[in-house]
Amino acid sequence: MTTVPNIDNAAEEAALERELKALIADVLGLDPEQAAAFETDSGLFGHLPELDSMAVAGLLTEMEDRLGIVIEDDDVDGEMLETYGGLLAFARAKLGRA
Amino acid sequence: MIATWHPPARNGTAPAEELLVSFDRNRAVRVLVCPAWFDEANKLRRFTVEVMRRLDAAGIDSLLPDLPGCNESLVPLVNQTLDGWSSAMMAAAEALRATHVLAIRAGALVAPSGLPGWHCAPQSGPKLLRGMIRARIIAAREAGLAETSEGLMATGRNSGLVLGGWHIGADLFRALESAEPVLAPGQSAVDQSALGGPGLWLRAEPDEDAGQADRLAALIAESVGMSAA
Structure with a gap:
């Protein structure tokens, strides 16, 4: 028996991606179209010189506010911050949708 | 436009001079600006002064003192306290004859409670x-x-x-x-969403947004019964 993708889940997933891309656009001062082009392997921390520890901390704090999650010290690692895909996977897991 | 002011002396030390950026033409409405703090102060400095320029054009004076220990201040930051900053802002309000207060982000934590005004995206x-x-x-x-x-x-x-x-x-x-941050009587919070754009403190690099400065200045001008130019 195959599972038909749940429409609600797909809509939630799209909303999460939209929110996360908008947040990155806010932090980096990008146009929404530029942020929309982010792919799973698009580099973040360590790839974009302007994304320093202070900017990343701001991004995580804003993620907490906008997504209603709490990010612990131990959650924050290189893998999660390195790419857009890593950050998305982290947000998904925090929201219990992994 | 660049002036100085003197916060009250503490612990018997001589009062240190602090920097003040002002649009002061002795007009009826005089807004004390309590700036954002630390990293956010750098990221919001231009936005803050852009709002002040617009208030000036709308016929409103504005006064932006440094918090002791911050920006151009000569006193050490490590010696500053929350109470000390609150009294400094209160003293600035009195010395500069402020009629209103505009507090930005954490500035809301030290906004004088005796003045009506606005807390912009309070932190x-x-x-x-x-x-x-x-x-x-x-x-x-x-x-x-x-x-x-x-x-x-x-x-x-x-x-x-x-x-x-x-x-x-x-x-x-x-x-x-x-x-x-506590809203005193006559003070209201202005959410970031009311400014029609993302908070500039989020930016990795300091930036500006004329539209946001327009909206905040217009909102202030309107609530004191003047129209933004």
């Missing part, structure tokens, strides 16, 4: 500390050091802490752990 002490401590932990990890929030909070409470290059004394640190 609480715990959130401010949380963001700065997180930045320090991320930077430490990059350098191969393991630091924890609990460890850093304990150090901050006992002996103060350097966060993002700002040396916060133990006294200020402890006060910030429970400091929440």
Whole structure:
């Protein structure tokens, strides 16, 4: 028996991606179209010189506010911050949708 | 436009001179601006002054004093306290004959309660500390050091802490752990969403947004019964 993708889940997933891309656009001062082009392997921390520890901390704090999650010290690692895909996977897991 | 003011002397020391940016034409409405703090102060400085320019065009005076220990101030930041900053802002309000207050982000924590006005995207002490401590932990990890929030909070409470290059004394640190912005009578909060764009403090690099400055200035001008130019 195959599972038909749940429409609600797909809509939630799209909303999460939209929110996360908008947040990155806010932090980096990008146009929404530029942020929309982010792919799973698009580099973040360590790839974009302007994304320093202070900017990343701001991004995580804003993620907490906008997504209603709490990010612990131990959650924050290189893998999660390195790419857009890593950050998305982290947000998904925090929201219990992994 | 660049002037100075004198906060009250503390502990018997001579009062130090502090910098003030002002649009002062002795008009009826005079807005004291309590600036954002630390890293956010840098990111919001241009926005803050752009709002002041627009208020000037709308016939409103505005006065932006430095917090002692910040920006051009000559006194050490590590000696500053939350109470000290509140009294400094109160003294500035009196010395500069302010009629209103515009507090930006954590500036809301030290806005004089005796003045009507606005808290723009107010920030609480715990959130401010949380963001700065997180930045320090991320930077430490990059350098191969393991630091924890609990460890850093304990150090901050006992002996103060350097966060993002700002040396916060133990006294200020402890006060910030429970400091929440409180709207005094006649004061209202202006949410970031009312400014029609994302908070500029989020930006990795300082930036500006004329539209947001227009909206905040118009909102202030309108609520004091003047129209923005």
